[in-house]
Amino acid sequence: MAPTLTITCPHCKSPGRVDVEIPSEGKLLVCPSCRYRFYVTPDGSTRRRQAPDQPTPTPPALNERHQDFVKQLAQEMPSWERAGIITTDQSRRILDRYTKLRPAEKRVVPSRLIAILSVLGAILVGVGIFAFVAANWGALGKETKIGVIVGAMLVSYSAGYVLRYGQRHYPRVGEALLLLGGIIFGAAIYFVAQLYHISVHYPNGPLIWGLAILPLAYLLRLPSLLWLAVVDLLAWLAMEGSFHQGNHHDLALVVLVGTAGVAAWLIGYAHQRCDKLAPLALPWQTLGALTALGALFPYTFADSFHHQLALGDLLWFHLAIVLVACVAVGALIVGELAEAGWWHAPLAGLVVLSFFLLTASGILAVPTTMASLAAIVFNIIYALAIVGLIFIGFQRQSMAQINIALLFFVADLIARYVDVFWQLLPRSLFFIVGGLLLLIAGGIFLERKRRIVLTNLYDQEVTGAH
């Protein structure tokens, strides 16, 4: 039988008796007269605070979410008023409910800035560790050096995990530290290679690095780690390809990386069909589009058509990439049949992929006399590819895709201008006219186009029109 304890409510001071067993960590009681909740310990003393294993239920992130919400609300209100959903008075009354948060928003640091600063910090520390490894400091022994790097990696990973998922909840700094852990792992690989003076088969470095952090990016849904992993794997492909190609032809490598870019782009779209994976689509799509359009770019010059390529040594790489691309397209077909226009992205991807494969196999090689004509035809195809990417970016509401397409549009414009006018115009005039064209085309025309596209995207979102 538990001893009876006489206790006083710390809030209303009314006395009472407890005759149940009180555990050593204390027991939560409710005062029968004032409903005040407090803790009592076995010796009868009372504590006003909550038990240590029950943290305050308002994490700091909640305020941040509120701020984002209020900010967005203020932006959306005018369009709701225009659409007749709410009246001006209602809009004012809704916004008046958040009078404290709105001025607070101006005083706090924007969350995106925190994320950018944290990631920049992580990259800087990572570069520092790379430089430390590169300096190959002599004073320490082999074991100590490995210990320092592995220790730094473990500290970064665990601190990142605790900050992101622990009770204190600093998700952005946590993500940056997890990224840093991934960067240090890469530094550790290069460090081991350096320790044993390894010079054979250097592509193994980025391959191991990319494969090791890829599962981490998926497990924790971390786009920053995925960016790093995809860059690593593309770099591996280029290095491994250059190791295997027999004839030292750089264009063959460009084409190989281009096919990988298309596959990555399709993988990105396949991610979008699954809600859980959608946050990880952007690195694949962006790096894929950059690589694929970048690899197509050399073909806008007539010189590229002088070279004869042959699949030869890189055949297996191309086959593996095509297989990956087919799996991605399969995933897209299974997931999106119901959605209108689902076939645009896979079709565009497969068309560009086929171009790369035809080029790689040497079928598209033309006689030297025909090179200029081939380049003109290709420039039209290239422009179509850019328009296609803008169209798909518009359809999928992806600003990143549209921006990449515009970037290559400007690059193509500059390249063609140089091609045509370098010989004809005196140099000073060339620069002045070129600069003016760029100002008008790039600065005004593209800015205007970009604004129109953005407004359309927004209207589509608001009105639900397609």
Next chain:
Amino acid sequence: MLTRRNLFILIITLQLLALAGMVLYKERWLASGTKILLKTQPVDPRDLFRGDYVRLGYEISSIDVSQLQAGDNIKRNDPVYVTLGRTSDGSWQPLSFARTQPKGVVFIAGRAQSAPATVASWDVSLTLDDGTSKELRPTWFDFREGDQIFACVDRRGNSRHMDRIDGKSDCWDKEWTKITGTVATARQTSSKRLSLEYGIENYFVEEGKGRNLEKAQAAKELQVEVSLRPDGRALINRLLLDKTVVK
């Protein structure tokens, strides 16, 4: 249980195992392989990713294809095996080259870096101003017999630069010696050579020491101790500058 935390720990453990595996594999290779000494000469670039290192060249890094059976149709990345023999001073020298793995002898395995390339060189004889003659083997030569020229010669006796006496250029490196004379004979020779890589071409040193090492080589002997696996693949164990281990 496959919770997020446990999977996270599992992935990090696998990353650690990958690093440990790399270290243990190389340590075992170093401990169990056959140790041999090879003479080497440094060529010094810098690797952005990997800190300061000395690029090492060996006698077996570039060979005449006539030394190798069916050497003409060798392709990039094809294996080449070099049988080695021990000399009186303890270092090892190439005895023969083969495209298949030799048996019962000490050998090192290499890979062709590219198909054989024709390398042109010149045999030039200069009559110096004091009447003596000097033989040079420049890779490039554009003068005729009887021309008055000067040559810049480095410490190893290689011709680094040449021009006419009345030319505008001069020897721009202080370590070169300038010799002047008249071209007595000049004959072009060419040979088909094959570049081979053995995986022992990079030696990483503390930042800033790479160039010192290259300069030290001008007067001293540099040797590399490598550890050979039974299949002929080599890993650098240590570097010896004039029989002293470089740390």
